[in-house]
Amino acid sequence: MTTAVTETGQERKAPGRPRSAQADEAILDAVLELLGGGHSVAAISIEAVAAKAGVGKATIYRRWPNKEALIIDAVASMKGPLPVPVGESVRDDLVMLLKASRTGRSLRYGQVTVCLLPEFLKDEHLHDMWRAVMEPRRDVMRQVLRRGIAKGELRADLDVELSLLMINGPSMMQNMLQWNPAVPPEGFAEALVDAFLRGAAA
Amino acid sequence: MTTAVTETGQERKAPGRPRSAQADEAILDAVLELLGGGHSVAAISIEAVAAKAGVGKATIYRRWPNKEALIIDAVASMKGPLPVPVGESVRDDLVMLLKASRTGRSLRYGQVTVCLLPEFLKDEHLHDMWRAVMEPRRDVMRQVLRRGIAKGELRADLDVELSLLMINGPSMMQNMLQWNPAVPPEGFAEALVDAFLRGAAA
Numbered sequence: 001m002t003t004a005v006t007e008t009g010q011e012r013k014a015p016g017r018p019r020s021a022q023a024d025e026a027i028l029d030a031v032l033e034l035l036g037g038g039h040s041v042a043a044i045s046i047e048a049v050a051a052k053a054g055v056g057k058a059t060i061y062r063r064w065p066n067k068e069a070l071i072i073d074a075v076a077s078m079k080g081p082l083p084v085p086v087g088e089s090v091r092d093d094l095v096m097l098l099k100a101s102r103t104g105r106s107l108r109y110g111q112v113t114v115c116l117l118p119e120f121l122k123d124e125h126l127h128d129m130w131r132a133v134m135e136p137r138r139d140v141m142r143q144v145l146r147r148g149i150a151k152g153e154l155r156a157d158l159d160v161e162l163s164l165l166m167i168n169g170p171s172m173m174q175n176m177l178q179w180n181p182a183v184p185p186e187g188f189a190e191a192l193v194d195a196f197l198r199g200a201a202a
Numbered sequence: 203m204t205t206a207v208t209e210t211g212q213e214r215k216a217p218g219r220p221r222s223a224q225a226d227e228a229i230l231d232a233v234l235e236l237l238g239g240g241h242s243v244a245a246i247s248i249e250a251v252a253a254k255a256g257v258g259k260a261t262i263y264r265r266w267p268n269k270e271a272l273i274i275d276a277v278a279s280m281k282g283p284l285p286v287p288v289g290e291s292v293r294d295d296l297v298m299l300l301k302a303s304r305t306g307r308s309l310r311y312g313q314v315t316v317c318l319l320p321e322f323l324k325d326e327h328l329h330d331m332w333r334a335v336m337e338p339r340r341d342v343m344r345q346v347l348r349r350g351i352a353k354g355e356l357r358a359d360l361d362v363e364l365s366l367l368m369i370n371g372p373s374m375m376q377n378m379l380q381w382n383p384a385v386p387p388e389g390f391a392e393a394l395v396d397a398f399l400r401g402a403a404a
Contacts, residue, residue: 040240115320117379121313122240138382161384162372162393169372169381170364177319179371180340182363191364199401 020063026053027060031074036112041071041119041126068126075116076133078109083140090148091193097141098171098189110175138164155202167196222265228255229262233276238314243273243321243328270328277318278335280311285342292350293395299343300373300391312377340366357404369398 030052034044046067050057064070083100085093120127145163148154170192173179183191232254236246248269252259266272285302287295322329347365350356372394375381385393 040242111323114323117319118240118317120379121316159393159397161382162397165372165375165382165385166368166394166397169375170367171371172381173367173371173374177322179374180363180367183367191361192368195361195364195368195401197401199397199399 023053023055023059024063027055027063027070028074028077029053031071032078032108032112035071035074035115036108039115041067041116041123044071046070068123068129071116072126072129072133075109075112075130078112079137082136085140085144087144087147090144090153091197093144094141094167094193094196095189097144098167098193101168101171101175110172110177113172114176138168141167152202154197154200158200163196163200167192225255225257225261226265229257229265229272230276230279231255233273234280234310234314237273237276237317238310240317243269243318243325246273248272270325270331273318274328274331274335277311277314277332280314281339284338287342287346289346289349292346292355293399295346296343296369296395296398297391299346300369300395303373303377312374316378340370343369354404356399356402360402365398365402369394 027049030049031044033052034048035041044067046057046060049070050060053060060070064073080100083097085096087093116126116130120130141164142160145154145158145160149156149158149160171189174183174185174188229251232251233246235254236250237243246269248259248262251272252262255262262272266275282302285299287298289295318328318332322332343366344362347356347360347362351358351360351362373391376385376387376390
């Protein structure tokens with residue numbers, strides 16, 4: 001990221017926030033709009049992003065080395081900061097992590113992700129970049145489960161990797177597709193975590 | 203479905219199977235290849251399907267009322283016949299149902315499904331058609347769970363709809379995306395069902 005520089009002149013807006021942060025946000029929003037609107041990665045050009053964001057192409061190239069990096073950054077930007085578990089109760093921490101992935105912004109994230117999935121099948125490198133961005137988030141939950149085992153809250157023989165899948169799989173299918181409309185969104189995180197813990201508790 | 207009729211003449215192949223069944227299969231395969239190759243529903247034309255399948259457009263229109271019906275039929279054709287649970291053990295039935303959704307053909311199904319998901323966001327009617335095709339399969343598992351509750355194998359207060367999501371969500375995320383590569387495919391169905399039952403058993 002560079003600091004604010006003079007660009008097209010059109011971007012002269014209210015003072016207060018640095019110019020570069022405004023431009024960054026406009027660029028990331030433009031990518032998300034294009035992706036969420038069903039444009040494939042191949043169909044998204046830096047030109048189109050620049051036009052939609054109201055910035056010059058150079059502004060984009062100064063900040064991101066290539067289109068793939070920009071797209072992964074845009075998707076990651078929807079997730080917000082990495083959540084920090086309290087560390088007192090496995091249940092509370094898991095519910096917090098699931099709720100953090102179900103905010104309004106994240107539901108839009110679910111839809112954008114759906115549009116990216118076919119791209120991952122076509123482009124393993126893009127898939128790897130996405131995995132690298134998501135891994136720290138997955139690891140937060142992994143640490144919660146490991147701490148639960150160490151403190152005796154969870155079964156000593158719990159399969160941590162399978163558990164990650166059992167907690168995130170249902171949540172993602174609902175976020176992305178509302179896979180089972182008969183499962184209400186209210187209280188979903190609590191219900192899922194409680195059902196999981198019934199079999200996972202020590 | 204009509205019985206065999208004379209069409210382009212090009213289709214005169216080895217006798218034995220009815221001509222119409224051969225043509226049907228070629229048509230459905232062509233759709234799946236186009237979908238799996240990353241073509242969007244909008245980008246798939248009846249012309250392209252006909253050319254790929256080596257049949258005339260009329261052959262397709264005689265069998266399917268429109269492109270959407272053809273595409274849903276093609277996706278459904280990958281699932282094979284509706285599985286029939288034995289009804290003796292909830293565990294055995296759930297493992298069988300999960301394994302039925304993880305054959306080689308179904309893994310390809312997972313990939314084709316991934317390519318269809320963005321289309322569902324764009325076209326609610328297509329999504330509804332897909333749900334209608336999938337609902338009988340979902341209902342097979344629902345009946346297994348209900349029978350388990352009735353026979354006292356499962357907790358009386360089990361949330362059946364949440365349970366469907368807890369069993370299918372992790373399985374779909376693995377089939378479609380191999381979401382957690384640290385979870386091995388061997389023994390996956392058994393491990394998931396056993397972990398689920400630990401909390402769901404009476």
